[in-house]
Amino acid sequence: AQTVTQSQPEMSVQEAETVTLSCTYDTSESNYYLFWYKQPPSRQMILVIRQEAYKQQNATENRFSVNFQKAAKSFSLKISDSQLGDTAMYFCAFMKQTGANNLFFGTGTRLTVIP
Amino acid sequence: GAVVSQHPSRVICKSGTSVKIECRSLDFQATTMFWYRQFPKQSLMLMATSNEGSKATYEQGVEKDKFLINHASLTLSTLTVTSAHPEDSSFYICSAKLDRIYGYTFGSGTRLTVV
Numbered sequence: 001a002q003t004v005t006q007s008q009p010e011m012s013v014q015e016a017e018t019v020t021l022s023c024t025y026d027t028s029e030s031n032y033y034l035f036w037y038k039q040p041p042s043r044q045m046i047l048v049i050r051q052e053a054y055k056q057q058n059a060t061e062n063r064f065s066v067n068f069q070k071a072a073k074s075f076s077l078k079i080s081d082s083q084l085g086d087t088a089m090y091f092c093a094f095m096k097q098t099g100a101n102n103l104f105f106g107t108g109t110r111l112t113v114i115p
Numbered sequence: 116g117a118v119v120s121q122h123p124s125r126v127i128c129k130s131g132t133s134v135k136i137e138c139r140s141l142d143f144q145a146t147t148m149f150w151y152r153q154f155p156k157q158s159l160m161l162m163a164t165s166n167e168g169s170k171a172t173y174e175q176g177v178e179k180d181k182f183l184i185n186h187a188s189l190t191l192s193t194l195t196v197t198s199a200h201p202e203d204s205s206f207y208i209c210s211a212k213l214d215r216i217y218g219y220t221f222g223s224g225t226r227l228t229v230v
Contacts, residue, residue, distance in 0.1 A: 035218055045221035101212060102149050103219060105158045
C-alpha cells in the first residue's frame with residue numbers, strides 16, 4: 001500500500017520569502033509519479049508541479065521547485081518569492097505507474113502568506 | 116486545457132432524499148473518472164473509480180448502494196447520494212484521468228449539506 005505523509009499541518013511565510021513544504025511517501029513501487037496540488041479557498045484543485053520518479057533532475061515550474069530524494073522517499077516543495085495568492089492548502093500526491101492509477105494524497109499543509 | 120465541469124457547486128437537501136452530482140468533461144473524453152470525498156480540513160479520500168461503460172470500483176468501506184456512480188458516456192459521470200443523511204454532508208470532488216504523465220484534472224467540487 002502507498003502512504004503519503006505531510007508532517008506540517010500549517011505553515012506561514014512572509015510575502016517575497018521562500019518556504020519549503022515537506023512530503024514523504026512509502027511505496028514498494030520503483031516507477032511512479034509525484035505531484036503537488038494546491039487547493040485555494042475556492043476548493044478547486046490545481047496542479048502545481050509533477051515529478052517522474054525515473055528522472056533524477058528535480059522539476060521546476062517558475063517559482064515552484066521540488067527536491068526529490070528517491071532513496072529517502074522524500075518530495076519537498078519549495079516556493080520562492082511567496083505571493084499572497086499562494087495562500088492555500090497544498091497536497092502532496094503519489095501515483096503508481098502501473099496498475100491502479102488513482103492518486104494517493106497526503107493530509108495537506110495549510111500555507112498562509114503574510115503581507 | 117482539459118476541463119471538468121462539476122454541478123451543482125452547492126446543494127442542501129433534506130434527510131432521506133437523493134442528490135445527483137454531475138461531472139462533465141468539456142473538451143476531452145474521460146475514460147476514467149475518480150470520485151473523492153473531503154471532510155473539513157482533511158485530505159481527499161478516494162471513494163470510487165468509474166470507467167465508461169462498466170461498473171464502478173468502490174474503495175473499502177464505501178457503500179455502493181448509497182453512492183451510486185454512473186459513467187454512461189465518455190463525457191459524463193454522475194454520483195448519486197441516495198437516502199442522504201447528515202453524516203453524508205461533505206465536499207465531493209470528481210477527477211478525470213488525462214494520462215499518466217499529466218495526471219488529472221479536477222472538478223470544482225460540490226458541497227453537500229444534508230439537513
